Every structure is written in structure tokens, then in C-alpha cells.
Amino acid sequence: xxRDASRPAWPKVGDKMPVRAFGPFxxxxxxxxxxxxxxxxxIHLDADLARRLGLEAPPVQGMLVMSCFxxxxxxxxxxxxxxxxxxxxxxxLLRGDHVxxxxxxxxARDGEQPQAIMRLMAHSGQKALVVLAEAxxxxxxxx
Amino acid sequence: MNPVSSxxxxxxxxxxxxxxxxxxxxGPFTVSADAAAAAAFRQATPQEAEAEGAGELPFTFxxxxxxxxxxxxxxxxxxxxxxxxxxxxxxxxxxxxxxxSLRPGADYCMTVDIRRDHQGAQLLLHSEIGPDAGVVHLRMxxxxxxxxxEDGRASAKAGL
Numbered sequence: 128x129x130r131d132a133s134r135p136a137w138p139k140v141g142d143k144m145p146v147r148a149f150g151p152f153x154x155x156x157x158x159x160x161x162x163x164x165x166x167x168x169x170i171h172l173d174a175d176l177a178r179r180l181g182l183e184a185p186p187v188q189g190m191l192v193m194s195c196f197x198x199x200x201x202x203x204x205x206x207x208x209x210x211x212x213x214x215x216x217x218x219x220l221l222r223g224d225h226v227x228x229x230x231x232x233x234x235a236r237d238g239e240q241p242q243a244i245m246r247l248m249a250h251s252g253q254k255a256l257v258v259l260a261e262a263x264x265x266x267x268x269x270x
Numbered sequence: 271m272n273p274v275s276s277x278x279x280x281x282x283x284x285x286x287x288x289x290x291x292x293x294x295x296x297g298p299f300t301v302s303a304d305a306a307a308a309a310a311f312r313q314a315t316p317q318e319a320e321a322e323g324a325g326e327l328p329f330t331f332x333x334x335x336x337x338x339x340x341x342x343x344x345x346x347x348x349x350x351x352x353x354x355x356x357x358x359x360x361x362x363x364x365x366x367x368x369x370x371s372l373r374p375g376a377d378y379c380m381t382v383d384i385r386r387d388h389q390g391a392q393l394l395l396h397s398e399i400g401p402d403a404g405v406v407h408l409r410m411x412x413x414x415x416x417x418x419x420e421d422g423r424a425s426a427k428a429g430l
Contacts, residue, residue, distance in 0.1 A: 156314075163314035164330075165337030170358060179419065180358075189361040194315045194330045209329065213365035213411075 135206055137237040138264070143230065144203035149195040150225030152187045157222060160191045186219030192226055192258050196247050199228040200262065207243070211263035220257045226250065241266055294344045297381040298403050301335045303327055308374045327372040332399060332408055341382055349416060350390045359393060359414035367409040372399070379403050391416055
């Protein structure tokens with residue numbers, strides 16, 4: 128059974144979603160995320176400890192950065208659902224910086240069980256790769 | 271389903287009193303998120319809230335359940351003990367694999383397996399969450415890199 132012809136075309140290999148910026152992430156954002164998520168690792172909250180680890184400022188929680196991928200995809204295509212998301216935290220994003228989320232479709236399969244795989248990246252304001260991720264996308268109606 | 275927070279060391283060095291275990295299983299135990307917790311999380315991750323489906327928990331919310339006291343204690347037991355060093359676990363990678371959405375107010379059964387790698391440089395956490403034992407709606411995998419703080423500075427092992 129093919130997908131409803133009235134729906135947007137299924138993503139194709141090479142399709143890119145527009146770059147979307149999130150942040151900047153201030154200390155108050157890190158503090159609020161620590162409380163709401165339970166991720167109270169002191170490295171995110173204690174500037175002295177961050178310095179002892181060789182960082183100029185506390186790093187933003189990796190999960191706070193990772194939480195930007197799904198909305199970036201949703202802003203691009205509301206008809207897609209993120210079924211799987213995996214991420215590697217390449218280097219710290221420091222307090223005060225923002226991220227720019229980009230992504231490109233690297234595999235796509237239409238038909239009875241449509242699926243697409245996107246390679247996702249989060250770059251800092253200085254264009255350093257902060258997070259490399261991959262999402263498996265399915266039609267939103269199957270949620 | 272009763273809220274059980276049993277933990278048992280399995281395999282590895284668990285039979286020795288002098289050496290820390292290398293693997294532990296925590297659970298199954300019951301987890302849930304009420305509307306207030308979900309709302310607080312949305313407020314701290316406004317970017318995620320805008321993409322959320324109606325009646326769903328935020329996509330990354332279940333990570334909060336890994337901060338339960340019994341899991342923190344298990345992580346602490348698996349961190350190597352070396353005199354003069356303090357190890358800080360840092361998040362190296364994370365994955366979420368959803369078979370179905372999770373709903374606010376619903377009870378879920380969660381199990382967590384934690385393993386320390388052979389070099390003692392990483393902890394690997396695998397979690398399964400579902401409405402009942404054996405039914406999985408979400409699988410999560412996490413890698414924590416253990417950064418040694420020695421003499422006030424991160425050691426070479428830390429890679430920082």
C-alpha cells in the first residue's frame with residue numbers, strides 16, 4: 128500500500144533541512160535544566176570545576192543540546208516522526224554559546240513502511256562540531 | 271506491578287568483597303511522570319516542547335528516570351577506586367529508540383543494566399521501559415566516560 132498521494136513527498140537522499148539556531152544557553156538555562164532533568168553533574172554548574180577540567184566555562188548539558196534535534200526536524204517537516212535518535216557528544220558547548228542544527232537525508236525508503244535516516248550535526252557559534260547524531264524517521268501518523 | 275528497586279550485581283567481579291563489580295542490573299521498578307514534572311521539563315527545554323505531540327512525554331524526558339538514587343548508587347559502585355583520584359562521569363553518547371510514545375500519568379516498568387568496560391574508562395547503561403515487563407516502548411543506551419581528576423587537574427585519561 129502506497130502512502131496517501133495528498134501528503135508531501137517522502138524525503139529523498141540528499142534532502143537537507145534548513146539550519147536552525149537554538150540558544151544562547153546561559154547559566155540560568157543550565158541551572159533550570161539541571162533541576163528539571165535531574166542532570167546535576169557539577170561540571171555544568173560549577174565554573175571552578177570546569178576550569179580544573181580545562182574548560183573556560185561550564186559546558187552545556189549534552190542532553191540539552193540533543194533536545195534541539197527533534198524540534199529542528201519538526202520545523203522542517205511536521206509529517207515526520209523521530210523514532211530513533213542517537214548522538215555522540217564530540218566536544219563541549221560552553222555556556223553562553225548557541226548551536227546551529229543541520230541535517231541531511233542519507234537513506235530513504237518509501238512504500239509500505241516508509242523510513243528515512245538523517246545525519247544530524249550541532250555546531251557551536253564558532254562552527255565547531257559539538258554533536259554528531261543520526262535520526263530514524265517514520266510517518267507522523269504512526270506515532 | 272509493584273515499585274521494586276532491587277539491584278543485583280551480575281557477573282564480573284561481583285563475587286569479591288575487595289573489588290567493585292563490573293556489571294549491575296537495577297530493577298525492574300516502576301516509573302511515571304506526572305503532568306507537573308512534564309511541564310517543568312518543557313519549561314527547561316522550550317525548544318523540545320514546541321515539537322512535542324499532544325499527550326506525549328518530551329522525547330528526552332525518560333533520561334530523568336536514570337537520575338534515581340538507586341541508579342546513581344550503582345554508577346558510584348561501578349566507578350573504579352584509585353587513591354588520590356576522583357572520577358567524574360561525563361556523557362559521551364546517548365540513544366533513544368522508541369517503539370511507542372510514553373504518556374504523562376502512565377506507569378511504566380523500567381530495567382537498567384550498567385557495565386564498566388575492560389579499561390575502566392567507560393560505563394555503558396542500557397535501559398528498557400514499557401507498560402509491563404517484557405513489553406518495551408523505549409530502549410535507551412548511554413555511554414559515560416570516566417574522567418579522572420588528579421591533583422586538581424584532569425588526567426590524560428580524561429582526554430580533556
